[in-house]
Each structure stands twice: as C-alpha cells, then as structure tokens.
Amino acid sequence: MVSEPVNVSEFQELARQALPKMYYDHYAVGAEDQKTLEENVKAFHRIIIRPRILVDVSRVDMSTSIMGYNTSAPIMVAPTARHKLAHPEGEVATARAAAACDTIMALSFMSTCTVEEVASSCNAVRFFQLYVYKSREISALMVQRAERNGFKAIILTVDAPRLGRREADIKNRMIAPQLKNFEGLISTEVHTDKGSNIEAFVSGTFDDSLCWKDIGWLKSITSLPILIKGILTCEDAIKAVEVVVAGIVVSNHGARQLDYSPATITVLEEVTLAIQGRIPVLFDGGVRRGTDFFKALALGAQAVMIGRPVIYGLAAKGEDGVKQVLSMLKDELELTMALSGCSSVKDITRRHVMTEQDKL
Numbered sequence: 001m002v003s004e005p006v007n008v009s010e011f012q013e014l015a016r017q018a019l020p021k022m023y024y025d026h027y028a029v030g031a032e033d034q035k036t037l038e039e040n041v042k043a044f045h046r047i048i049i050r051p052r053i054l055v056d057v058s059r060v061d062m063s064t065s066i067m068g069y070n071t072s073a074p075i076m077v078a079p080t081a082r083h084k085l086a087h088p089e090g091e092v093a094t095a096r097a098a099a100a101c102d103t104i105m106a107l108s109f110m111s112t113c114t115v116e117e118v119a120s121s122c123n124a125v126r127f128f129q130l131y132v133y134k135s136r137e138i139s140a141l142m143v144q145r146a147e148r149n150g151f152k153a154i155i156l157t158v159d160a161p162r163l164g165r166r167e168a169d170i171k172n173r174m175i176a177p178q179l180k181n182f183e184g185l186i187s188t189e190v191h192t193d194k195g196s197n198i199e200a201f202v203s204g205t206f207d208d209s210l211c212w213k214d215i216g217w218l219k220s221i222t223s224l225p226i227l228i229k230g231i232l233t234c235e236d237a238i239k240a241v242e243v244v245v246a247g248i249v250v251s252n253h254g255a256r257q258l259d260y261s262p263a264t265i266t267v268l269e270e271v272t273l274a275i276q277g278r279i280p281v282l283f284d285g286g287v288r289r290g291t292d293f294f295k296a297l298a299l300g301a302q303a304v305m306i307g308r309p310v311i312y313g314l315a316a317k318g319e320d321g322v323k324q325v326l327s328m329l330k331d332e333l334e335l336t337m338a339l340s341g342c343s344s345v346k347d348i349t350r351r352h353v354m355t356e357q358d359k360l
C-alpha cells in the first residue's frame with residue numbers, strides 16, 4: 001500500500017487503487033501485445049549518462065524557452081483525452097496544476113472540459129491538440145475556439161487515422177463518455193456491439209484520408225503556429241520542414257497506436273539530426289524519471305512531454321496530485337543536471353549520454 005508517493009511508479013499504483021478497473025486500464029493500456037509500450041520505458045534504461053565533474057552546480061537553472069515561450073523547465077503536459085474519468089474536475093484541475101508549476105499544457109481535442117472552461121480556469125500558456133475530422137467544419141470550429149480562447153499553438157496529431165487495437169478496452173467494454181466540446185455539433189455517444197465504443201467513434205469521425213497537402217488547409221484556417229505530432233522517422237521529419245510547420249513532436253501516441261513502432265527515444269536522434277535545428281523538436285513517450293528528461297534533452301529535444309504520469313497524479317490526488325507529479329519530476333531533473341555537471345539546460349549536450357549505437 002503506497003501512502004506518500006515518491007515517484008511516478010508509486011503514483012501509478014495509487015491511480016490503480018483509486019480508479020475503476022475499466023478506467024485505469026483505459027489509461028495504462030498500449031496497442032495489441034504492448035511491445036512498444038514496454039519498449040518506450042525500457043529503451044531509456046539502455047541509455048547511460050556520462051556525468052562531468054567539478055562543475056559549479058550551486059545554482060541549477062532549468063528555465064528554458066518552448067516554442068518561444070519562457071517556462072520554468074523543459075517539461076510539458078502531453079494532450080491526453082477524457083480527464084474527467086480520472087477526476088471529476090477533469091482538465092480544469094490539470095490546467096491549474098500545470099499553471100502553478102509554470103508548465104505548458106497541451107489540451108486534448110477529446111477533452112471532457114470545454115476549451116472555454118480550461119481557458120478561464122487560470123492564466124497560462126497553453127497549446128491545443130487537434131484531430132482532423134471527416135467534417136472539416138467541426139475541426140475548423142474547434143481551432144477557432146482555441147484561438148479565440150488564447151491557446152498559443154496547434155498540435156496536429158497525425159498518428160491516428162484509425163484507432164490502435166487496445167484489447168483491455170475491448171474486454172472491459174469501455175464506453176467513452178460524451179465530450180462536452182462537441183455539444184450541439186455532433187453526438188459523441190456511440191453504441192456498438194464490439195466491446196469498446198471508442199473504435200466505432202474514431203472510424204466514424206476521424207478523417208483517415210488526411211495527408212501532407214492538408215497542412216495547407218490547416219494553415220489557411222489559423223494564424224497559430226502548427227506542430228505535427230507523431231513523427232518517428234527522418235523522412236517524415238524532413239517532410240515536415242518542407243511543408244513549413246513551426247515544430248514537430250516525436251511521439252508514438254504513448255504506444256497506443258501501432259505496436260512494434262519504435263520506442264520514441266530510440267528514434268529521437270535520427271529525427272533531430274534530420275531537422276538540424278531548423279524547427280523545434282518536442283518529444284514524448286515513456287518518460288517517468290528526471291533522468292529520462294535529461295536523456296531526451298541530450299538527444300536534441302527542445303522540450304519533453306508526459307502523458308500518463310499526469311493522469312496518474314490526477315486520479316490519485318486531483319489538482320494537487322498533478323502538481324506533485326510535475327514538481328517531483330522537476331526536482332528529479334534538477335538533481336540529474338547537478339549530478340551530471342550541467343547548471344543550465346543549454347549545458348546538456350550529446351556528450352552527456354551514451355546510447356546503444358555509440359557502443360557499436
């Protein structure tokens with residue numbers, strides 16, 4: 001029994017105890033055999049940190065700039081759907097906690113609080129994650145609502161033309177609740193005899209014909225900077241530069257989409273080398289420790305997002321739990337920096353880590 005959690009894994013255990021099994025499984029699950037889910041975390045274990053000594057670390061400054069916005073640390077909240085299944089205050093609680101920790105939150109398109117509720121909950125820099133629906137009007141309307149409510153960037157998620165097969169949801173007959181953002185636009189209440197209704201909802205609404213030329217459409221409906229989330233290869237990283245977006249996110253959707261897609265940390269360097277600093281590269285997937293942030297930063301990420309750890313904090317202790325997870329991870333990153341001889345984020349270099357490729 002965990003009383004006072006001291007790390008993300010203990011928060012995960014508290015969340016497991018707090019939530020109905022159907023909801024906990026929904027958050028924790030990966031696609032199919034969950035090989036990528038396991039690898040997302042384990043691949044970090046194979047990267048070694050090369051600490052430097054006799055560096056003055058009496059003051060460690062984690063502050064940085066993400067997409068041009070100053071923040072207290074290179075840490076962000078990833079967009080994850082349906083926070084009200086974890087806690088009745090949902091995304092409003094998450095947004096307040098992120099703001100209190102001076103951390104940028106990306107709000108999911110599939111949020112259970114509206115963009116207006118989240119925007120009015122506190123003053124902070126926030127990004128909005130977008131799925132493109134078969135009904136382009138609905139996606140456009142949501143982008144405009146986000147823009148009107150002060151969101152600062154659009155994160156276009158492109159790794160979900162179909163829903164990955166999440167077997168726990170199917171077995172548990174996971175029925176996703178209504179999404180308030182769409183009230184009056186479309187019904188998100190979907191009935192199915194296939195176990196979970198999420199797959200039926202996604203195949204009925206998501207536009208699986210979306211392709212590179214549609215970035216032009218997105219640019220035509222918003223003046224906000226656009227980031228493409230779901231890049232896993234140098235080829236697609238180069239294409240993102242060619243279509244001129246403001247940034248990219250190396251992500252495999254927390255291993256919930258294509259099983260056997262690579263663990264994100266194993267392809268981060270391939271992508272950052274292809275990008276060559278032309279646009280910011282954000283990163284997510286399997287980050288559970290301050291050392292994981294450090295490794296991703298050393299391999300070229302401008303900022304690192306966390307998905308499930310935030311949900312576990314929310315499920316365990318609401319707004320306070322999210323604050324605790326964020327500040328715990330910040331403390332862990334600060335300690336990692338100090339013990340590695342880095343007194344600022346820009347001191348973290350490629351030479352501070354050794355990957356499996358380096359050993360070959």
Ligand code: FNR
Nearest residue numbers: 027078079080081108157253254285286306307308
């Ligand atoms: C997600 N993710 C996600 N991504 C996205 O663009 N829109 C979304 O609505 C969601 N929803 C979602 C729900 C849940 C329960 C999870 C776990 C993930 C993916 C998310 O943004 C991020 O890529 C991963 O969560 C990062 O991996 P970790 O930190 O969860 O290991």
